[in-house]
Amino acid sequence: MNATSALRQSWIIMLRDLKHWQREPWTPLFGIAFTIMLVLVFGYLFGGSIELPGGGDYLSYLMPGMFALAMMFGLEGTMTAIANDSKKGVTHRFRSLPISSVAVPLGRAGADLANSAVELVVLMAGGLLIGWRAGGSWSESLLAVGLLLWLRFALLWLGIFLGLVLRGEGGVMAVQILVWPIGFLSSVFVSPQDMPAWLGFLAQWNPVSATAAACRELFGNPAGVTDGVLAEHAVAVALVWPLVLAAVFVPLSARAFRRLSA
Template structure:
């Protein structure tokens, strides 16, 4: 119990380090919080007029996808933060200190999840302002929010691993480039069956599409496209995909962290 207590205390200390950095640089934090809102306004108003969603408004279809997209964008900030600490030698200093080995990874995870929860809250308020509504029950709405944060938790471990592998913030540009195709090849903005067959199949099985489809069902928002196995079992996939990603990338991240400077 003493070891666990110190591990929690050390992890919280690392979390506070990130929170204090955001307090000293509020512009960076605000940009990260409001960028998804800007994306929502751009796509909703610039493209929404050309989108005909059966049984609903385009914003009702778009918002669950935008929520999932915001969770994906968190990969970039996690990767840059981890790579910056590694490049400046801060990670090595942490490893040389008498602190729990898990503190750095846990502290980074908690800080990023708090940031993502705040960003999701801002985006939900933005959606409400443009007319989006959740028509499901309170329990279903909370479950949908939980699925979104679960997806962010899975993407967080990918960001941690990539940051440790890249080791330099300049290399994070490659991650930013790859995030965009992954974001667009999904059901965020349009139904997969409107795409070419091979591209639609990729979009349909995108982890973001699973979470977006499950959230549309839980929020009571309209779906778009012909029913498929993936859409009919979206809730199952929205749980399975994050579990699989965490099972792969969490051990890889811990192992990579342990091997630094050897």
């Protein structure tokens, strides 16, 4: 089966998933509301007591990190949707059709990425309303948005793979619990330089930290770091991390879809 046919099939499945959100918009809306709540809590309740290495306004530091964290939170929704389709037999009906093994996962990823773009626009508009500003050029800001969606795309494939492999309630719950410490063990809320050395090392090499640091650099916001890989090569690391994740989990997802058992 050629690539054109696979893309056409993925497009049809993507439209199917988007129609579900059109009929039931509460899940993405609650996700956006939750992220805005975190911004208000950390920006206004805790922000006044946090000083950044190198100086700068904490809210301006926080917002790019929240954009990156919102991209990561999509992993849970993707995994849950894929797992539910598998349990209900929807995925098996797709497998009975003469379609590419990557079409169904790719269609799901495309729908989630479209939803993520809307979510990102809403969060940025909310950030502008509470005083966040992007000081970089238009091209730099567009690159920052591209890096955020690039991270989301790679993490979606991780969610798709886990949804195909871990279909039980326990597996879904375990991933939902693990997303939180991974998201918080990053530079989203606090600079890695303010953490214990071993913890700061882990935070610096978190893919969410790389994207957050790159977006701060491109948006012209406070970096929160004065040395290390995030200070010197944030954009490069933010490009490479999602590439590695996608290279690993795209073929694994296609393989898991082919081998899915009833």
